[in-house]
Amino acid sequence: MSSLDHIRRYHPELTALRQDLHAHPELGMEEHRTAEIVASQLESFGIEVHRGIGKTGVVGVIRGRPGNRAVGLRADMDALPMEELTGLDYASRTPGKMHACGHDGHTTMLLGAARYLAETRDFDGTVNLIFQPGEEGCGGALAMLEDGLLERFPCDALYGMHNATGLDVGKYAIGAGPFMAGGAFFDITVTGQGSHGARPEASIDPVLTACHIATALQSIVSRNISPRETAVISVTKVGGGDAYNVIPQTATLSGTARFFSKAVAEQIETGLKRVAEGVAAGFGAKAELDFRLIFAPTINDPACTTTIADAAAGLVGEDLVNRAREPVMGSEDFSFMLEKVAGAYIHVGNGPGASAHNPHYNFNDEAIPYGSALYAEVAKKALGQ
Ligand SMILES: [Zn+2]
Ligand SMILES: [Zn+2]
Known part of the structure; x- marks a missing residue:
């Protein structure tokens, strides 16, 4: 029996589990209930469990036939701080929290793979199941x-x-090399001199200065970064002032940057600092930049990309695997793990519907066996059978 057919036998149980996780979303680093469910499920499959790794993270270890190699399979568990509008009977029971990115599905898919791998143990070496908060x-x-x-x-x-x-259930898509963008958040604090709104000559206006900075920042991508590179700088928050007739002392600009290499990230950080400080100085004000790298670029190792794409093709046929997916500007913190150990990150079809982070989004339970079977097959392929 194929792994896909084997895993389909647990599909009803996996669906019930996914919908239970969906009804009980937990925010990042607070996944206590989810982590306990993961740990107890793994134990029920006879898998060695390690709790509390990275606060609420869980690792399961499955040993197959003797072998020195080990592979890590990673799924994420957290929900988002937003209100669910799906109207599903298993919609979030917690106001202001929602599984709007499908991590309930990812957790379930890896548990499905865990059960199958523990039942079959048809591989050489060790599979580490990484449930990340x-x-x-x-x-x-x-x-x-x-x-x-x-x-x-x-x-x-x-x-x-x-x-x-937007990718049909039963299809997969991946690209070798840079696959998802790196991301940073930034805050710029502009300090001037407050005054009465009717006496601008007594002020150094931080609001006007911030407006000029926000405009000038757009020159970094258009004039400083090579046109052959990809970069985004978006100012998404502007703050300053509380009254109609007061020029405030400070104003703030915040936003995000996206990039596919560390070198471009450094160029962006340098540019933000230079433009903010330089424009502010021109107005007699001061600007201070706080730049925080949140996500590294997700880089797919070419050999590992082939391994997982081959595993996918083995499940559904070559026609349903796109091996040349264009890089996407979204970000993913699995990138930090891929900086340490080569690997690959693949997209699994969820069908039509609302996109991730939308209040109408829902994970598609029909996709569960395709995710579970691919986790299992890539482990077997990477370790050797
Ligand atoms: Zn997300
Ligand atoms: Zn996500």
Whole structure:
């Protein structure tokens, strides 16, 4: 029996589990209930379990036939701080929290793979199942790494996946090399001199200065970064002032940057600082930049990309696997794990519907066996049968 057919036998149980996780979303680094469900499920499959790695992270270890190699399979567990509008009977029971990125599905898919791999153990070496907390900008991958994830559970390759709205269920898409953008958040604080709104000559106006900075920042991508590179700088928040007749003392600009290489990230940081400080100085004001790298670029190792694409093709046929997916500007913190160990990250079809982070989004339960079977098959392929 194929792994897909084998896993389909647990599909009803996996669907019930996914919908239970959906009804009980937990934010990043607070996934206590989810982590306990993961740990107890793994134990029920006879898998060795390690709790509390990176606060709420869980690692399961499955040993197959004797062998020195190990592979890591990673899924994320956290929900988002937003209100669900799906109207589903298993919609979030917690106001202001929602599984709007399908991490309930990812967790379920890896549990499905865990059960299958524990029942069959048809591989040489070790499979490390990595259930990661806090992917949504909460530092969960780094928390697990800082807690010694890869020293305690050494891996020769790492594989992860994300559901993709708009890609049919049963299809997969991946690209070698830079696959998802790196992301940073920034805040610029402009300090001038407050005064009465009717006496601008007594002020150094931080609001006017901030407006000029926001405009000038657009020159970084258009004039400083090579046109052959990809970069985004978006100012998404502007703050300053509380009254109609007061020129405030300070104003703030905040936003995000996206890039596919560390070199471009450094160019962006340098540019933000130079433009903000320079424009502010021109107005007699001061500007201070706080630039925080939140996500590294997700770089797919070419050999690992082939391994997981071959595993996918083995399940559904070559025609349903896109091996040349264009890079996307979204970000993913599995990137920090891929900086340590080569691996690959693949998109799994979630069918039509609302896209991730939309209040009407829902993970498609029909995709569960395709995710579970791919986790299992890539582990077997990477380790050898
Ligand atoms: Zn997300
Ligand atoms: Zn996500």
